[in-house]
Amino acid sequence: MSDAIESAEDQAFRAEARDWLTEQLEGPFAYVRFRGGPGEEDEEFEGRVEWEKAMGAAGWTGISWPKEYGGRAASLSQQVIFYQEYARAGGPGRVGHIGEGLVAPTILAFGTEAQKQRFLPGIKSGTELWCQGYSEPAAGSDLANVQTRARLEGGKWIIDGQKVWTSLAHKAGWCFVICKTEPDAPRYRNLSFLLVEMNQPGITVKPIVQLSGTSEFNEVFFDGAHAPAENVVGAPGQGWKVAMALLGFERGASTLGQQIGFESEFKEILAAARENGTAKDPVMRQKLAQCWIELQLVRLNALTNLNEGTTRPGLAAINKLCWATWHRDAGELAMEVLGAEAEICAEPPYALTRMQSRFLFSRSDTIYGGTNEIQRNIIAEQGLGLPREPRP
Amino acid sequence: MSAASAEDRALFRDSARGFLADNATTADIRRWMATDLGYDREIWQRVAGELGWPAVPMDEDHGGLGLGLGETALLMEEMGAALFCSPFFATVCLAGSAIRLGGSDAQKNEYLPAIAAGELTAALALTERTGRIDAAAIRAEVKADGDYFILNGAKRFVVDGHSADLLIVAARTPGSAGETGVTLIAVPGDTDGLARQALATLDQTRRQADIQLADVRVPRGALLGELGHGWPVISKTLDLGITALAAEQAGGARRVLSLTVDYLQERVQFGRQIGSFQAIKHRCADMMVKVESALAAANCAADAADTGDADFPMLAAMAKAYCSDAYFACAGESIQLHGGVGFTWEYDPHLYFKRARASAAMLGDAAYHRERIAVGLGL
Ligand SMILES: Cc1cc2nc3c(=O)[nH]c(=O)nc-3n(C[C@H](O)[C@H](O)[C@H](O)COP(=O)(O)OP(=O)(O)OC[C@H]3O[C@@H](n4cnc5c(N)ncnc54)[C@H](O)[C@@H]3O)c2cc1C
Numbered sequence: 045m046s047d048a049i050e051s052a053e054d055q056a057f058r059a060e061a062r063d064w065l066t067e068q069l070e071g072p073f074a075y076v077r078f079r080g081g082p083g084e085e086d087e088e089f090e091g092r093v094e095w096e097k098a099m100g101a102a103g104w105t106g107i108s109w110p111k112e113y114g115g116r117a118a119s120l121s122q123q124v125i126f127y128q129e130y131a132r133a134g135g136p137g138r139v140g141h142i143g144e145g146l147v148a149p150t151i152l153a154f155g156t157e158a159q160k161q162r163f164l165p166g167i168k169s170g171t172e173l174w175c176q177g178y179s180e181p182a183a184g185s186d187l188a189n190v191q192t193r194a195r196l197e198g199g200k201w202i203i204d205g206q207k208v209w210t211s212l213a214h215k216a217g218w219c220f221v222i223c224k225t226e227p228d229a230p231r232y233r234n235l236s237f238l239l240v241e242m243n244q245p246g247i248t249v250k251p252i253v254q255l256s257g258t259s260e261f262n263e264v265f266f267d268g269a270h271a272p273a274e275n276v277v278g279a280p281g282q283g284w285k286v287a288m289a290l291l292g293f294e295r296g297a298s299t300l301g302q303q304i305g306f307e308s309e310f311k312e313i314l315a316a317a318r319e320n321g322t323a324k325d326p327v328m329r330q331k332l333a334q335c336w337i338e339l340q341l342v343r344l345n346a347l348t349n350l351n352e353g354t355t356r357p358g359l360a361a362i363n364k365l366c367w368a369t370w371h372r373d374a375g376e377l378a379m380e381v382l383g384a385e386a387e388i389c390a391e392p393p394y395a396l397t398r399m400q401s402r403f404l405f406s407r408s409d410t411i412y413g414g415t416n417e418i419q420r421n422i423i424a425e426q427g428l429g430l431p432r433e434p435r436p
Numbered sequence: 437m438s439a440a441s442a443e444d445r446a447l448f449r450d451s452a453r454g455f456l457a458d459n460a461t462t463a464d465i466r467r468w469m470a471t472d473l474g475y476d477r478e479i480w481q482r483v484a485g486e487l488g489w490p491a492v493p494m495d496e497d498h499g500g501l502g503l504g505l506g507e508t509a510l511l512m513e514e515m516g517a518a519l520f521c522s523p524f525f526a527t528v529c530l531a532g533s534a535i536r537l538g539g540s541d542a543q544k545n546e547y548l549p550a551i552a553a554g555e556l557t558a559a560l561a562l563t564e565r566t567g568r569i570d571a572a573a574i575r576a577e578v579k580a581d582g583d584y585f586i587l588n589g590a591k592r593f594v595v596d597g598h599s600a601d602l603l604i605v606a607a608r609t610p611g612s613a614g615e616t617g618v619t620l621i622a623v624p625g626d627t628d629g630l631a632r633q634a635l636a637t638l639d640q641t642r643r644q645a646d647i648q649l650a651d652v653r654v655p656r657g658a659l660l661g662e663l664g665h666g667w668p669v670i671s672k673t674l675d676l677g678i679t680a681l682a683a684e685q686a687g688g689a690r691r692v693l694s695l696t697v698d699y700l701q702e703r704v705q706f707g708r709q710i711g712s713f714q715a716i717k718h719r720c721a722d723m724m725v726k727v728e729s730a731l732a733a734a735n736c737a738a739d740a741a742d743t744g745d746a747d748f749p750m751l752a753a754m755a756k757a758y759c760s761d762a763y764f765a766c767a768g769e770s771i772q773l774h775g776g777v778g779f780t781w782e783y784d785p786h787l788y789f790k791r792a793r794a795s796a797a798m799l800g801d802a803a804y805h806r807e808r809i810a811v812g813l814g815l
Binding site for chain 2: 318326329330332334336337340341348358359365366420421425428429430431432434
């Protein structure tokens with residue numbers, strides 16, 4: 045649909061991306077094709093790490109970064125093109141998305157030159173994977189309430205506390221940690237954004253079993269963990285500002301990557317409906333058509349956010365609310381299409397089918413990265429200018 | 437069709453918004469909707485003469501500006517926001533499109549410059565008793581009689597049909613069925629045998645009419661295209677029309693949200709602006725999602741028409757289905773969030789609510805267009 049008016053430069057970019065992706069994913073990396081989508085984070089993990097490295101070596105990671113840091117300075121339309129071609133070629137779930145989509149833009153925006161030199165190459169080459177240390181037992185939606193503390197001692201940060209729900213902490217080499225460094229400063233001015241190496245004695249990672257029976261997220265305990273003094277992004281005390289900017293990236297361009305699979309997921313639902321005859325049912329036809337409509341709107345809202353998100357507040361939250369809700373609803377619709385058969389697992393004791401796995405995992409889309417309720421607060425307050433909830 | 441640049445579009449939008457803010461307040465709307473005609477002739481003349489709106493989609497050879505559906509949709513969005521009463525939709529978006537797409541050179545020369553100049557109003561007399569827009573719903577008949585053609589039948593729900601100078605009538609050859617045998621015929625409103633009557637409608641901001649055709653005699657030159665081959669033109673006209681209507685719906689939804697948000701910031705209960713209650717904020721957030729999505733859907737469909745995208749019919753169906761639901765939902769919420777005053781004649785939400793209902797049912801409701809999408813998806 046968007047192919048109609050494409051510049052010669054963009055067409056060449058598309059052809060280059062398509063050629064490389066096809067060659068790799070029909071050749072040496074055929075075994076990771078379509079693997080590791082949402083809810084299947086463990087599938088072929090090692091293979092997907094190799095894939096990340098191959099992408100890095102061929103210059104297909106960090107494409108939006110400036111050239112001086114190894115990027116291609118790809119335009120917005122080229123980033124969209126890349127995600128489209130990636131989806132078309134059946135590119136696997138990216139293991140490097142937290143680094144590429146969240147850490148890198150944050151370091152590019154707020155980091156020192158030394159931080160850029162130290163951290164961007166590992167993200168680019170796929171050799172250093174990252175995890176996100178935001179949530180804590182007492183700080184979920186109310187992120188500013190984090191209790192993990194860090195203090196500077198002998199040229200190092202010493203960190204004590206606990207994070208929870210930390211995705212991929214068991215695989216990641218690095219974690220960005222929001223913690224309290226200025227205990228006497230007021231709320232929002234007492235936090236810092238630290239870059240912490242995971243493999244050290246002061247850190248313990250304990251997996252949490254999810255409702256799917258698998259574990260993708262963890263508890264992370266910090267017990268006198270260390271980080272060099274220079275591993276703070278932004279000044280000490282400015283962590284909230286940096287953390288919020290990162291959430292902006294999380295809700296912005298990087299969601300394109302998350303959505304790459306939606307189109308093919310929808311096609312699977314259509315195929316299932318055709319195969320078992322539910323496609324003839326007038327009510328199901330209405331629901332499938334509505335699902336297609338909302339999928340187009342997910343795409344359109346994402347593009348509006350990319351084009352106008354910096355000038356019109358609230359669009360990022362609309363984007364997040366739309367895609368998360370679409371994915372959850374599509375998960376339910378797939379189950380409805382499959383009917384009684386939807387209930388039967390792939391294998392005993394509890395190996396899930398792809399659709400079961402999406403049905404369950406999509407319940408988290410409306411929770412992580414800011415719940416639907418929090419997105420609605422943001423839309424109402426920032427998008428529409430309605431008054432804030434009075435604080436008790 | 438050429439698209440205007442983003443800057444030109446922004447200027448165009450500002451001028452449309454400014455004109456409507458000055459000349460089409462809800463007090464004006466309420467005055468116009470109580471008249472027999474349903475709009476103000478003088479204002480319409482200014483819209484055509486000073487602003488050139490009806491010239492927007494006409495090509496330059498026919499007195500037009502040669503712009504696309506994108507610009508037409510932009511105007512419809514602004515008119516929808518203001519609930520502007522005007523013959524634009526029926527004349528330009530429906531009948532005008534049918535003439536542009538299906539008319540002979542002679543017909544285009546006769547009608548399009550007159551429409552562009554605001555000298556001629558027109559309506560598309562397609563729907564009948566069922567209100568449906570599929571070919572099977574066309575039952576009126578046209579048959580040859582020497583050099584003439586004779587029309588018989590009854591049309592209903594014809595937007596602006598009570599007053600249009602020209603009617604573009606859809607009829608079928610006796611004995612034909614479905615999409616074959618359908619013809620469009622240009623019939624001047626004062627032709628013998630044509631009787632019409634405005635209907636009292638729930639939404640008073642846009643008129644609909646009943647039209648009786650009793651042995652209406654027209655010359656061969658009145659046929660748009662060949663006898664029996666009119667369906668493709670109707671079908672394309674409808675997709676252009678529903679896209680424009682979707683933009684109007686999106687504009688209405690946008691305005692009904694903003695007037696609601698304004699009220700929520702004024703009204704105080706329990707010592708707080710009611711807009712600070714989360715139960716209300718979340719509903720407004722959902723309205724904003726619907727408004728942004730509706731605008732995006734209508735724009736996407738309009739752009740697809742202008743770039744010749746093969747998916748245009750699917751995207752037009754998407755826009756009409758989505759915008760119909762979104763506008764009605766937002767207008768309904770507006771009444772609820774206004775409380776008692778939302779239930780009065782004096783406050784504006786009911787005007788939007790009624791327009792939203794009428795437009796949702798017009799030219800195929802959301803369910804109708806979703807079924808088209810299901811077919812398009814290969815279901
Ligand atoms: C699969 C998954 C992966 C995750 N990965 C990570 C990760 O890698 N790193 C990380 O830091 N975190 C991660 N999270 C954590 C996630 O960000 C939090 O779960 C989320 O922010 C919600 O916080 P909470 O769980 O404490 O819920 P709570 O904040 O306790 O919310 C409970 C309920 O109350 C509602 N609520 C709370 N406050 C308000 C309010 N002001 N107005 C209205 N409703 C409200 C919420 O919407 C929710 O419905 C992950 C979560 C999941 C499910």
